[in-house]
Amino acid sequence: MKKVLIITYYWPPSGGAGVQRWVKLTKYLAKLDIEIFVITVDEKYASYMVLDESLQKDISENVNVFRTKSFEPINLYGKIVGKKNIPTAGFSNVDNSTVKQRIINFIRSNLFIPDPRRCWNRYAYKKACEVIEKFSITNVITTSPPHSSQLLGLKLKKKYNLNWIADLRDPWTDIYYYSLLNHSFLSKRIDRYYEMKILKNADSIFTVSESLRNLFLLKDSKINKHKFYVIPNGFDPQDFNDISVVNTYDEFTITYTGTMSSSYKPNVLFDALIQLTEQGLIKKFVVNIVGSISKDIKSYILNSRLSEYVNFIPNVPHAEIIGYQINSHLLLLVIPEVDNSEVILTGKIFEYLATGNKILCLGPKLGDASKIIELCHAGVTFERNELSEIMSFIAYIYQFNKSNKMSDKRHKNVELFNREIQAKKIFELIS
Numbered sequence: 001m002k003k004v005l006i007i008t009y010y011w012p013p014s015g016g017a018g019v020q021r022w023v024k025l026t027k028y029l030a031k032l033d034i035e036i037f038v039i040t041v042d043e044k045y046a047s048y049m050v051l052d053e054s055l056q057k058d059i060s061e062n063v064n065v066f067r068t069k070s071f072e073p074i075n076l077y078g079k080i081v082g083k084k085n086i087p088t089a090g091f092s093n094v095d096n097s098t099v100k101q102r103i104i105n106f107i108r109s110n111l112f113i114p115d116p117r118r119c120w121n122r123y124a125y126k127k128a129c130e131v132i133e134k135f136s137i138t139n140v141i142t143t144s145p146p147h148s149s150q151l152l153g154l155k156l157k158k159k160y161n162l163n164w165i166a167d168l169r170d171p172w173t174d175i176y177y178y179s180l181l182n183h184s185f186l187s188k189r190i191d192r193y194y195e196m197k198i199l200k201n202a203d204s205i206f207t208v209s210e211s212l213r214n215l216f217l218l219k220d221s222k223i224n225k226h227k228f229y230v231i232p233n234g235f236d237p238q239d240f241n242d243i244s245v246v247n248t249y250d251e252f253t254i255t256y257t258g259t260m261s262s263s264y265k266p267n268v269l270f271d272a273l274i275q276l277t278e279q280g281l282i283k284k285f286v287v288n289i290v291g292s293i294s295k296d297i298k299s300y301i302l303n304s305r306l307s308e309y310v311n312f313i314p315n316v317p318h319a320e321i322i323g324y325q326i327n328s329h330l331l332l333l334v335i336p337e338v339d340n341s342e343v344i345l346t347g348k349i350f351e352y353l354a355t356g357n358k359i360l361c362l363g364p365k366l367g368d369a370s371k372i373i374e375l376c377h378a379g380v381t382f383e384r385n386e387l388s389e390i391m392s393f394i395a396y397i398y399q400f401n402k403s404n405k406m407s408d409k410r411h412k413n414v415e416l417f418n419r420e421i422q423a424k425k426i427f428e429l430i431s
């Protein structure tokens with residue numbers, strides 16, 4: 001039986017798509033001929049931004065989980081400014097235009113490279129050595145973000161010469177909010193040095209898309225392209241088994257779930273809805289925004305005619321998120337307007353696909369998200385200058401749902417992103 005150690009900072013009760021990736025995959029990997037060991041941070045010491053106790057049920061009883069202590073500078077900062085003011089994913093909850101926030105970002109990026117959660121590494125490394133030696137493990141997967149976790153794989157590879165797989169879900173020095181972090185010239189060079197060490201020394205590298213794979217390969221011609229494997233984010237079919245469909249065709253429901261920072265620039269969607277309302281093309285409808293949204297975007301909505309139609313819903317357990325997605329007629333997906341936006345592939349797109357509901361994507365038409373939506377015949381992607389086209393698409397979905405003509409059957413290509421099928425592919429790669 002193969003033995004695999006997975007080192008991941010994020011694990012339940014932390015929430016989010018990144019957490020679900022390996023919790024869901026290990027559930028299915030444990031059913032194959034693989035013994036899974038996980039090293040993660042103890043929640044009492046972690047600086048989790050989102051908690052979701054419901055994800056605990058997804059941890060397979062056949063997975064051996066070891067939790068360690070940690071030192072978290074972010075927690076110390078939270079005690080000073082309040083936890084709600086700690087930056088969440090994409091910095092959606094803070095005003096990065098203020099001098100105070102820029103100073104905070106500068107300290108974060110120049111004292112803690114590649115990220116503040118690197119302080120967990122000394123605890124995780126000690127535990128990893130114990131587990132590797134006790135159980136004779138020869139395969140290690142390090143998954144990020146945080147990218148500091150990848151440094152553990154580099155260190156363990158050097159000590160034990162084991163098979164090391166680096167799972168890179170997000171860009172590193174090219175991530176869309178990198179410019180907000182106020183790195184100095186020196187800290188940028190150190191960060192890029194770490195990134196290159198991972199890319200050159202890992203035995204295999206998993207990425208979530210072809211574009212992200214290519215982005216990493218372009219950094220140096222000496223990186224071996226044959227060690228890259230694309231394992232997209234996906235959906236767990238079991239998540240949809242017990243969700244009740246309660247929506248009716250009386251109220252047209254539009255839903256967005258997840259983070260929405262200022263860089264998402266979604267206002268054209270709201271402008272389209274405002275104009276459709278003013279023209280009487282859509283009447284009885286509701287917009288649910290579930291998750292973390294920046295103050296400026298929320299203010300834009302509240303100061304418009306759209307405010308009476310919008311529900312702002314804070315972070316909720318994963319099962320409830322699925323419920324909102326299923327009980328909708330139209331799902332909104334927004335790709336941030338940033339450099340390399342074409343490689344951004346959010347975890348929620350796969351849950352959107354699994355619902356069978358239509359998707360309106362705002363982002364690059366040649367991006368990975370757009371290609372997947374097209375592959376699965378799940379909706380349409382629009383650029384931000386296509387207001388009239390967005391209006392027409394929303395009106396089209398509205399009219400067909402009003403007459404109950406839309407099919408909720410998902411396309412067969414959606415099964416390409418089934419977690420169970422992905423786990424079998426990973427099993428073959430490890431074997």
